[in-house]
Amino acid sequence: MDRTGTNLPAVGGYNQTVVLDAIRRRPEGITRSELAALTALSNMTVTNVCRRLLDAGLVDEQGRRAGGPGKPAAVVKLNPGGGFAIGVHIDPAAVTYVMVDLSGTVRDHSRTGTPAVGDPGLVIDEMANAIEALIVSSAVDRSRILGIGIASPGPVNTSDGIVLNPPMMPNWQRVPLRRALAEATGLPVLLEKDATAAVVAELWYADPGASRDFAFMYYGTGLGTGLSVSGEVVRGVTSNAGDAGHITVDPAGAVCPCGRRGCVGYITVPRTLVDRAATEGILEPVDLDDTDAVETAFRRLADLADNGDPAATAILTDAARALARAIVLVVNLLDIDRVIFGGPFWPPIAATILAALPTAVQNDPALVLPHPVRLSESAIPVDVAAVGAATLVLDNTFSPRPSALLLAAD
CATH class of the missing domain: 1.10.10.10 (Winged helix-like DNA-binding domain superfamily/Winged helix DNA-binding domain)
Incomplete structure (x- = not known):
């Protein structure tokens, strides 16, 4: 636009x-x-x-x-080389770093394990070292780096730059990430919720005729939702909008840590699917608190489904139906016509989920919209949240709006 x-x-x-x-x-x-x-x-x-x-x-x-x-x-x-932005995506399973130029091209990227130590200072030091290594490996002019964008699981306090208490990262409690990382790197820093950063990226890379009203279903260690209405990112009063994980999609389903049954953000995530597969004898049991073990088992489950294993396919198809119920609620509420899927755990299950999802959405009796709902995958390379985090910085440079974010370390 x-x-x-x-x-x-x-x-x-x-x-x-x-x-x-x-x-x-x-x-x-x-x-x-x-x-x-x-x-x-x-x-x-x-x-x-x-x-x-x-x-x-x-x-x-x-x-x-x-x-x-x-x-x-x-x-x-x-001039694509006239400026660069660094994007950092923190997920309980890994931290991804990207270097993006002014045109939005990813020049370099890296991935490390998520720091699990309790001392926030050590966490920041490890991230700062990874960012420095990325700057060196990408060989960009340091003076041309506009800043760092961070995409973090919510909830976050974006005004103060604080990661509050992500449910799957128990050692991250009120970490003043923006200020600390700015001091450690000497660069301006922005903080955003991961699903929201993904929406920023989708809008940035969108074709001119693409829909500007969509939801982004972010599938990582947890499930998040980002929203765009009329081409504007929906952030909410505290920039934590889109937490749809506690939508009840199965009243008789498993008990979520929140105490309710059948929350979509609990019954569809990799950890729960792996646990079900182990219970049914499809996979060997794994330590569900070991993110690497869960990721390996999850990919094994996805491979089994891709190769036609009926039990593995049934687990992912049930997840698709649960996602469909949540999607119908979101699209009814906002009257949007597109849902985009992405995130670090999405690619392995994309084929199986998308084979079942369109029918489940269109045949849901609760769907009231007079138009079709298009379901698609994000075309953004590498890690959509990391690229989105970098795009936050570029968006601040390009976006002609009075409410643009301030690149300030405070």
Whole structure:
């Protein structure tokens, strides 16, 4: 969606993001006169903004284009190497790091085990060392790094940059991650909930004609939901919107730690599916508190289903039906027409789940929408939450809105 600017002199920074965003969305290049028409800014304002962007190295002039009488006009294009963002995704199973350039291309990435130590200082040191290693391995100009985005399981306090008490990370209690990581790295830091970061990424990478009203079902160690309505990320009062894990989808189902039965965020996650498979003799029992063992067993369960094992397929099909009930509630509530799936544990089960999910959603008697619901997988490479975390930083640079996040270490 193209945005227009304002010619009032007090909002030069806002106009700069309007112009930069317009240039980014046209990789083939755009002339200044085309920018003026597109953004509703004056030719003088566009010329001044482009001069600042050229001086900052964020854009380049590449060739000329004839568009009428007079000499051909210079074509302005985004300079992908003009800036970089680091994304960090913290999951109970692993921490993923990515380096992304201004065009959104992932230049480098790495993955480490999630630190389990109780001392937050040691946790921050390990993350800072991994970030430094990523900077070195990617060989980018350190002065061009705009900041670090962190995607963390919720709940989080984004205003203070604190990871509160993720249910599957018992040692992470009120960790002041943003401030500590900013001090350890010397870089500005943003913090976001992981499912919300995934939505930011989807909007950033979306084709111009893609739906702007969707839910993102984030399938990791836990289940999260991110929301976009009219192209705006739904964050809520405390930036913790979208916690749909306690939607009851099976009143006779297993007891969730919350005390209720059949919560979708409990009965569909890898740990529970692996436990059921072991109980039914499909898999060998594993230590459910060992994230590596659960991941290995989960992938084995997915492989069995892919190879036609009826018992393994039944477990994943039941999970698909449970997800369908939650999806119907979410799409009814928001009148959205698309649900996107992704997350570190999604790829192994995608084929089996998507084979059962569309029918389960469309045939659910509770579905009231007069339009079809499209179900698709995220096309974002590597780790969608890590890329989303980096995109938070780029979004702050590009997004022409007064409510843009502040890149501040506090």
